[in-house]
Amino acid sequence: MISTSDFKRGTKIEFRGEPYEILDFQHVKMGRGSAFVRTKMKGLRTGKIIEETFSSGDKVPKPELEEKEMQYLYKQDNLCYFMDTETYEQVPVTEEQLGDSLKYLKENMNVYILYYKGEAIAVELPNFVELKVAQTEPGFKGDTASGGSKPAILETGASVKV
The missing domain is CATH 2.40.50.140 (Nucleic acid-binding proteins)
Incomplete structure (x- = not known):
């Protein structure tokens, strides 16, 4: 079981019988009320992103x-x-x-x-992936208005700025 006070980005929990990964969380303490944790979670099976609120100190199961x-x-x-x-x-x-x-x-x-x-x-995926640049447009000398970066297409078809 994982306590809501131990939530971090990337923590995986089981909620309503499905595995979720916590994308974002915020501990909120009200003036007179009890504290709670507002979370944004991504379903690992479905990819759906949901927002849920837990009472502070609640325990949720860890998925196997x-x-x-x-x-x-x-x-x-x-x-x-x-x-x-x-x-x-x-x-x-x-x-x-x-x-x-x-x-x-x-x-x-x-x-x-x-x-x-x-x-x-x-x-x-691993944290770092080494891919070759397949295509890029030529940069123009002195064109730094756009921050000096230009779009490039990688060998896998992904488009990134270099």
């Missing part, structure tokens, strides 16, 4: 999540296939479950997949 290291193999239709590095078993994950992470996935990249009750629910 299992984390496995996997290797990204390939994408086919709207499924991405990962291979367990220990058993060599292939696991399909939908594009919806990957979300924005799909833009930064490169073949043979090692990632961590979160399992909840035997079902793959989320993919966690």
Whole structure:
């Protein structure tokens, strides 16, 4: 069990039978009333973002999540296939479950997949991903009005500023 006073960004809790990750939280102390914690959470299965209020000091269950290291193999239709590095078993994950992470996935990249009750629910990328710039527009000398950065397209198709 996790106390609401121990909430941090990234903490994973079980709420109404589903696993959630806390995106943002705020401890609020009213003048005469009791304190409470206002949270913004993302459902790990569905990706939905909800806001919920907990009484200060409440305890919420911690979800039984299992984390496995996997290797990204390939994408086919709207499924991405990962291979367990220990058993060599292939696991399909939908594009919806990957979300924005799909833009930064490169073949043979090692990632961590979160399992909840035997079902793959989320993919966690490494903190740093090394990708090549596939295309960028030429910068103009003296053009620093826009902060000196320009859009670039990476080898995976993601667009970033460099």
